Amino acid sequence: xxxxxxxxxxxxxxxxxxxxxxxxxxxxxxxxxxxxxxxxxxxxxxxxxxxxxxxxxxxxxxxxxxxxxxxxxxxxxxxxxxxxxxxxxxxxxxxxxxxxxxxxxxxxxxxxxxxxxxxxxxxxxxxxxxxxxxxx
Numbered sequence: 001x002x003x004x005x006x007x008x009x010x011x012x013x014x015x016x017x018x019x020x021x022x023x024x025x026x027x028x029x030x031x032x033x034x035x036x037x038x039x040x041x042x043x044x045x046x047x048x049x050x051x052x053x054x055x056x057x058x059x060x061x062x063x064x065x066x067x068x069x070x071x072x073x074x075x076x077x078x079x080x081x082x083x084x085x086x087x088x089x090x091x092x093x094x095x096x097x098x099x100x101x102x103x104x105x106x107x108x109x110x111x112x113x114x115x116x117x118x119x120x121x122x123x124x125x126x127x128x129x130x131x132x133x134x135x136x
Contacts, residue, residue, distance in 0.1 A: 041064065043062060043064070043065070043066050052127060053128050054126070056132065059133065060134070062134070063111050063135065064109070065107070066107050066109060066134075067106050069103075070104070070105060071101075073099075077099070078119060078121070079093060080094050080097065087129070095122070096122075113133055116128070
């Protein structure tokens with residue numbers, strides 16, 4: 001003898017739940033394939049932001065996890081950005097880096113062309129925009 005479940009009406013609820021789980025599984029699988037597995041290895045890159053410059057210690061790095069260690073040598077707060085190929089989309093940023101302080105921006109990136117820049121004083125105009133290449 002079957003027992004009715006209150007509020008259940010046929011199998012349409014089960015089908016919707018299974019379809020929803022399928023969508024979630026597809027999303028998870030698509031996100032895991034975005035960047036090569038770096039097995040926990042990360043690349044550290046030193047960045048020095050001054051009032052007039054943004055000096056990045058490397059211009060290339062392998063895909064995977066990158067740590068941009070940003071040190072502010074200016075007299076005012078600064079920001080550091082990793083931009084996409086279009087030079088506008090923000091891939092990652094670290095804000096409110098006060099004078100004399102080091103903060104780290106950690107990003108996972110895939111191969112391609114990116115740009116780095118600093119914004120001393122958190123001004124509208126950046127300094128030191130430079131091309132940054134991520135390899136396989």
